[in-house]
Amino acid sequence: MSSSSSGNVGIVIVSHSSKIAEGAADMVRQMVGNAVPLAWTGGDTDGGLGTNVAGILEAIEAAWSTAGVAILVDLGGAETNSEMAVEMLAEDRRARVVVCNAPVVEGAVIAATESSGGSSLAAVKRSAEEFYA
Amino acid sequence: MSLDRAAREKLVRALAASMIEHAEELTSLDQAIGDGDHGLNMKRGFEAVLATLPGLADKSLPEMLKSIGMTLVMKVGGASGPLVGTFFMELGKGLPELPARTDLVAAAEKAIDAVKMRGRSEAGQKTLLDVLVPVQAVFAGGGDARAIAAEAAQAADRTTPMLATRGRASFLGERSIGHMDPGSRSTSLLISAAVAALEFEATS
Numbered sequence: 352m353s354s355s356s357s358g359n360v361g362i363v364i365v366s367h368s369s370k371i372a373e374g375a376a377d378m379v380r381q382m383v384g385n386a387v388p389l390a391w392t393g394g395d396t397d398g399g400l401g402t403n404v405a406g407i408l409e410a411i412e413a414a415w416s417t418a419g420v421a422i423l424v425d426l427g428g429a430e431t432n433s434e435m436a437v438e439m440l441a442e443d444r445r446a447r448v449v450v451c452n453a454p455v456v457e458g459a460v461i462a463a464t465e466s467s468g469g470s471s472l473a474a475v476k477r478s479a480e481e482f483y484a
Numbered sequence: 485m486s487l488d489r490a491a492r493e494k495l496v497r498a499l500a501a502s503m504i505e506h507a508e509e510l511t512s513l514d515q516a517i518g519d520g521d522h523g524l525n526m527k528r529g530f531e532a533v534l535a536t537l538p539g540l541a542d543k544s545l546p547e548m549l550k551s552i553g554m555t556l557v558m559k560v561g562g563a564s565g566p567l568v569g570t571f572f573m574e575l576g577k578g579l580p581e582l583p584a585r586t587d588l589v590a591a592a593e594k595a596i597d598a599v600k601m602r603g604r605s606e607a608g609q610k611t612l613l614d615v616l617v618p619v620q621a622v623f624a625g626g627g628d629a630r631a632i633a634a635e636a637a638q639a640a641d642r643t644t645p646m647l648a649t650r651g652r653a654s655f656l657g658e659r660s661i662g663h664m665d666p667g668s669r670s671t672s673l674l675i676s677a678a679v680a681a682l683e684f685e686a687t688s
Contacts, residue, residue, distance in 0.1 A: 367519075395561035397528065401521060403561045427652060428563035431602065435557055435566040 360466040360475045361388035361414030363422045364459050365407055365429045367400045369393035375423075375456045379463040386467040390414035402429045407436040411448060419447035419472035423459040423479065447472065453479040486582055487682075492548055493541035495681045499552075500530040502677035503670065513666040517653040521562060522666040529560035529568075545583065549576030563651065564667055567603055567612060568674075574598040585687060589624045596620055603650065610648035610660060612667040615639040619675055628686035629679040640664060640672035 362379060366372040372393035379389055390413035395401030407422075414420050422437075424430045433450045440448060449472060451458055458479040465478040487495070503510075503526040511523030533540070533555045540548055553572030557565050578591030596616045600606060607617040615636055622635040641664065648660035651667070 395521075395525070395528075396559060399521065399524075400519070401525070401561035403558070404565065405558050428561070428565075431563040431566045432561075434602070435570070 358418055359387045359416060359469060360418045360462075360472050361390070361411075361416040361420040362459055362463045362466060363407070363410045363414050363420055364389075364391040364393075364455060365402055365410070365422060365433050366391075366393040366425045366455055367402055367429060368425075369398075371425065371455070375459045378456065379459050382460055383463045383467040387463050388414040388416050388420075389463065402432045404432050404436045404439070407433055408439065411436065411440065411444075415444075417447075418466075419449070421462050421466070421472060421475045421479065422448065422450045423453060423455045423462060424450060425455045429455075449476050451476050451479040454483060457482060487545050489541050491681075492543075492545060493537060495678060496533060496537060496540060496548070496552070498677040498681040499674055500534045502673045503527055503530040506670070506673055510666050510670050513664055513669055516663040517648065517656055517660050518666055519562075519652055522564060522670065525560045525562045525564060526568075526670050529556045529565065532556075532559040544581050546576045546579040546581060549573070549579070551576075563603070564612075564670070567599055567667070568671070570598050570602045571595045571616070585684075589620075592620055592623065605650045608646075609650035610643050610646040610653060610665045610668070611650050612665075612671040614643050614646070614665065615668045615671040615675070619672075626687040627684075629682065629684040631686070632679045632684060633676040636672040636675040640668040643668040 364372045364375045372391035376389055376391040390410035392406035392410040396403050411420055422433050424433050437445060437448045461482050462475045462479040465475045507523035507527040511520060514520050514522035533552050540551055549572050553569045557569030574595035575591050578594045580587055605611050605613055607613045618639045619636050622632050643665035645661060648654045653660040
């Protein structure tokens, strides 16, 4: 998990595998350096494959930006847990976090690249989702 | 229906025991058509719920159910955490402090709707909804504990020939046919444990 502060949209990567989440984050950093707040989480609470709401909430906190946070997920449980985490946020933050319907690695790189140019949360989400649409 | 502290604790222990005792069975069902962690996940979640006793049973029934739901959301992992957790949380939110059976029926209806929204799913997709929805019909129709448990078991059985179109099993397409849905099985076990502990009587 890592982060940096800026006014750009934050990116959160959620995978069932912590290695995939961390690796995807490495690829994002290679593209955009520290221009966007970035955090990742992967694995269940016992360290096995899976996702967990507490980890996702921490990642959202770590990547928080006033411009909002875009979450990239892999399989079903990652999406369901991410949506649950978003609902558990304070009301003023909830509307500024979106789960993107995009492949996790490619989506994260594209979303971060878009974010690094200062784009809005809606534009970041759209870029990630359009790439493979 | 009034549940005193002892009855609330009995309910929690019965739910947890059903998941802990059947963890291996659930995992083996999930190994056939899922990612093989369902038994372990549910066991982990309910062990975490047990760890919140005795304080958990000091709460009112609605607060206790909300607390169980929150623990499951945070501890189960996998998609079943938010799904089963949402059911408990919404059930708790929908109940008055001393619910009559009609309150329970109404709250269960809302909780099932919340599970549908959370999973963006409906009955017929080989998920826990294929147990929740038919069991709710029996419950709303006045069935006793035995009738409810019987419907839960049969409903889980009926998922075996179904084609999964939601959840991890849907990746398998037609190969999901012929295996019972693990989430339906765990839901059926939880319902059976709950109604046995609560000793529902038939209403007309």
